[in-house]
Amino acid sequence: MNRTLIESIHARRVWDSRGRPTVEAEVRLRGGAFGRAIAPAGASRGMHEAIDLRDGGPPLGGMDVRNAVSHVNGEIATRLIGMDAQDQRAVDAALIALDGTPTKSRLGGNATIAVSMAVLHAAAAAAGVPLYAYLSQGRPVRLPLPEIQIFGGGAHAGRRVDIQDFMVMALGARSFAQALDMTAEVYRAAGRLMEESGRLQGVADEGGFWPAFNSNEEALGMLVRAIEQAGYVPGEDVAISLDVAASEFGRNGRYTLGLERRELDRDGMVEMLLDWCQRYPIASVEDPLAEDDPEGMRAFTAAVGHRIQVIGDDFLVTNADRVRAAAQARHCNAVLIKPNQAGTVTETHAAFEAGMAAGFGTIVSARSGETEDVTIVHLSTGWDAGQLKVGSFSRSERMAKWNECLRLEEVLGSAVFAGREVLPPQAGLPLP
Numbered sequence: 001m002n003r004t005l006i007e008s009i010h011a012r013r014v015w016d017s018r019g020r021p022t023v024e025a026e027v028r029l030r031g032g033a034f035g036r037a038i039a040p041a042g043a044s045r046g047m048h049e050a051i052d053l054r055d056g057g058p059p060l061g062g063m064d065v066r067n068a069v070s071h072v073n074g075e076i077a078t079r080l081i082g083m084d085a086q087d088q089r090a091v092d093a094a095l096i097a098l099d100g101t102p103t104k105s106r107l108g109g110n111a112t113i114a115v116s117m118a119v120l121h122a123a124a125a126a127a128g129v130p131l132y133a134y135l136s137q138g139r140p141v142r143l144p145l146p147e148i149q150i151f152g153g154g155a156h157a158g159r160r161v162d163i164q165d166f167m168v169m170a171l172g173a174r175s176f177a178q179a180l181d182m183t184a185e186v187y188r189a190a191g192r193l194m195e196e197s198g199r200l201q202g203v204a205d206e207g208g209f210w211p212a213f214n215s216n217e218e219a220l221g222m223l224v225r226a227i228e229q230a231g232y233v234p235g236e237d238v239a240i241s242l243d244v245a246a247s248e249f250g251r252n253g254r255y256t257l258g259l260e261r262r263e264l265d266r267d268g269m270v271e272m273l274l275d276w277c278q279r280y281p282i283a284s285v286e287d288p289l290a291e292d293d294p295e296g297m298r299a300f301t302a303a304v305g306h307r308i309q310v311i312g313d314d315f316l317v318t319n320a321d322r323v324r325a326a327a328q329a330r331h332c333n334a335v336l337i338k339p340n341q342a343g344t345v346t347e348t349h350a351a352f353e354a355g356m357a358a359g360f361g362t363i364v365s366a367r368s369g370e371t372e373d374v375t376i377v378h379l380s381t382g383w384d385a386g387q388l389k390v391g392s393f394s395r396s397e398r399m400a401k402w403n404e405c406l407r408l409e410e411v412l413g414s415a416v417f418a419g420r421e422v423l424p425p426q427a428g429l430p431l432p
């Protein structure tokens, strides 16, 4: 009997951090090993990413996933039972072929990613090692440098401000645990400042403070004050990281800043961001221009890419071919890695490898709709991605990831923290 052959697959409908249904998959192997994973869900999605299959119709705003769940329990289970869970590539190839569409729109990317990750968990369990160790195969790994949201905006806060994520990176931290300590102080200081200025209105989808600001830039100013009030030197101890998520408000080279009632063209948008990079301690910028604006991405990267991390998220959608093309054209210098954008672990890993081969920064990332599932922590550590993005420093679907990192750090030792070396040396220092 081969103990790693898939014996059964079962999916159920569970609920995510926005109170929406999502797909949980469980895989049991002949030898008794078990794996489980839950599909996350994005709100500011790239147009080329794998499709979350939703049922439509009146119930739950059309967001139900009964069809995706029954695809797992039906044709996916039938196809995968008997396959070897240790052969992730073959399992994922079977999922891709069974679906037969470029974006997993038939079976649902939510169905395929839950199954693919559950198979991975089962294989690690059969090997008797934690998932990160199964992935690293004995190669040296590091705990990632986290980027952690302080204010949430964009699609995660009813578009109260245009910019989606105002985050911090604890560049001065010597360990993952210390990075969390420092971030916790900044988060507390930001909360205090919001309260004092009468703007404390709860939190956005990923747990960052609700962005009750009069301009996008006001949030940057408040963030710098929070870093200072927490007792840190902005840009040295703690730097700012932005996810502009510009595809949400930009199309055809035009950008509409709703909050400020301004419309910018591509050059204006680049200029505004460069101005911010000159005046604020910004170490990293994600999707500065829209997914349909490679020219803008290239212009921004040409201006600051030697000092600042420029990440493609919606722009690259965790797709290896897109990463290679972007590297060649110098559209950005880092890639966000979101498993459900790709739809299988194998495709996610291919995008990661393409990023590594290009010398890109690699940031494994959660989605705005999350659960207690901590698979991404193991991917970022086991693949030695160097960075992890999970959202803010509140709400248990976020804290579950940070806490899992602490457990891994206890096993691995704090000497193996990626730290600021994953960024360009001048990241966070003001542009000249």
Ligand code: PGA
Pocket (backbone or CB within 6 Å): 041, 042, 043, 044, 045, 046, 155, 164, 243, 245, 313, 365, 366, 367, 368, 369
């Ligand atoms: P999403 O956003 O999960 O809502 O798509 C996260 C991000 O843009 O990084």
Ligand code: ZN
Pocket (backbone or CB within 6 Å): 243, 245, 286, 287, 313, 314
């Ligand atoms: Zn993003």
